[in-house]
Amino acid sequence: MSIYQLPSLPFAYDALEPYMDAQTVQIHFHGHHQGYVDKLNTLLADKPALQLPVEELLTTPDVPQDVLQNAGGHANHSLFWRMLDPAQRKTAPGGELANRIADKFGSFASFQKEFGEVAEKHFSNGWAWLAADKEGELSVFSLPDHESPIQKGLTPLLLLDLWEHAYYLKHQNRRAEFVQSFWSLANWSVAETLWESSPAKKIQQLDEKLAS
Numbered sequence: 001m002s003i004y005q006l007p008s009l010p011f012a013y014d015a016l017e018p019y020m021d022a023q024t025v026q027i028h029f030h031g032h033h034q035g036y037v038d039k040l041n042t043l044l045a046d047k048p049a050l051q052l053p054v055e056e057l058l059t060t061p062d063v064p065q066d067v068l069q070n071a072g073g074h075a076n077h078s079l080f081w082r083m084l085d086p087a088q089r090k091t092a093p094g095g096e097l098a099n100r101i102a103d104k105f106g107s108f109a110s111f112q113k114e115f116g117e118v119a120e121k122h123f124s125n126g127w128a129w130l131a132a133d134k135e136g137e138l139s140v141f142s143l144p145d146h147e148s149p150i151q152k153g154l155t156p157l158l159l160l161d162l163w164e165h166a167y168y169l170k171h172q173n174r175r176a177e178f179v180q181s182f183w184s185l186a187n188w189s190v191a192e193t194l195w196e197s198s199p200a201k202k203i204q205q206l207d208e209k210l211a212s
């Protein structure tokens with residue numbers, strides 16, 4: 001019995017066409033993501049004290065670097081697949097997240113522009129992120145390799161894989177084109193759910209309860 005397992009892919013391999021091709025999705029999921037899961041299982045097979053839920057592992061002190069890298073790979077991809085909506089029922093966030101984005105970036109379009117620039121400029125492997133801090137303040141940034149905002153005490157709301165394995169078969173060296181195509185797949189319902197379960201939002205809900 002493995003400690004960590006590949007989660008289900010919430011859509012068919014070809015469901016993200018034409019933005020992400022079926023071959024890329026299949027290799028990305030069964031090759032790359034499975035690879036991080038397998039490596040993590042190997043690394044932690046004889047370390048029962050570190051056999052923790054993967055997000056917990058990211059904030060545990062003194063975790064070896066190779067364990068952190070593979071834990072980040074597993075955590076980020078598990079969330080990333082859920083951040084892609086083949087049917088895209090929502091092309092922009094709604095509710096409070098929409099207001100927060102407008103407050104912080106001026107408009108949803110300005111947010112997309114900033115996220116796109118961060119993603120395009122990021123050098124080499126990494127991920128682009130939208131995250132919230134403990135006060136609910138939003139920020140857009142990129143992190144190298146599989147580093148996660150969770151390691152900085154932030155709550156991820158949106159993420160985009162910038163590793164070449166995520167886009168090279170279809171988009172080759174045109175990362176900007178890949179980033180642009182993400183706006184046709186981004187799952188804003190999931191981003192809203194992540195916002196609703198963020199620490200700042202929980203405090204707000206408790207305050208509302210106390211005031212009622």
Ligand code: MN3
Pocket residue numbers: 028032077161163165166
């Ligand atoms: Mn990847």
